[in-house]
Amino acid sequence: xxxxxxxxxxxxxxxxxxxxxxxxxxxxxxxxxxxxxxxxxxxxxxxxxxxxxxxxxxxxxxxxxxxxxxxxxxxxxxxxxxxxxxxxxxxxxx
Ligand SMILES: [Zn+2]
Numbered sequence: 001x002x003x004x005x006x007x008x009x010x011x012x013x014x015x016x017x018x019x020x021x022x023x024x025x026x027x028x029x030x031x032x033x034x035x036x037x038x039x040x041x042x043x044x045x046x047x048x049x050x051x052x053x054x055x056x057x058x059x060x061x062x063x064x065x066x067x068x069x070x071x072x073x074x075x076x077x078x079x080x081x082x083x084x085x086x087x088x089x090x091x092x093x094x
Contacts, residue, residue: 057081061088 056065064084066072072083074092083089 059084059088061091064088 054068057068057070058064059066060081061083066082066084068082070082070084072086072089074081074083074089081092083092
């Protein structure tokens with residue numbers, strides 16, 4: 001009877017221990033993954049900013065792909081065009 005209780009307690013402790021180890025391992029892996037992502041983002045020069053800025057749009061003048069958040073933009077007939085430079089924007093307007 002006493003032995004059964006001890007075994008039950010031991011198995012509970014063992015399960016708790018295994019859960020703890022697994023938790024630490026998964027957390028550790030998650031942290032490593034996050035660190036890798038952070039390192040990649042800083043290395044790429046603002047990876048997060050790129051995500052926010054969204055898609056690339058084609059400069060209709062020179063064909064360069066420009067971020068849709070480009071400062072050089074012009075809306076014509078309800079369609080917003082983005083340009084790589086002020087020069088291209090002026091050429092498009094002409
Ligand atoms: Zn251009």
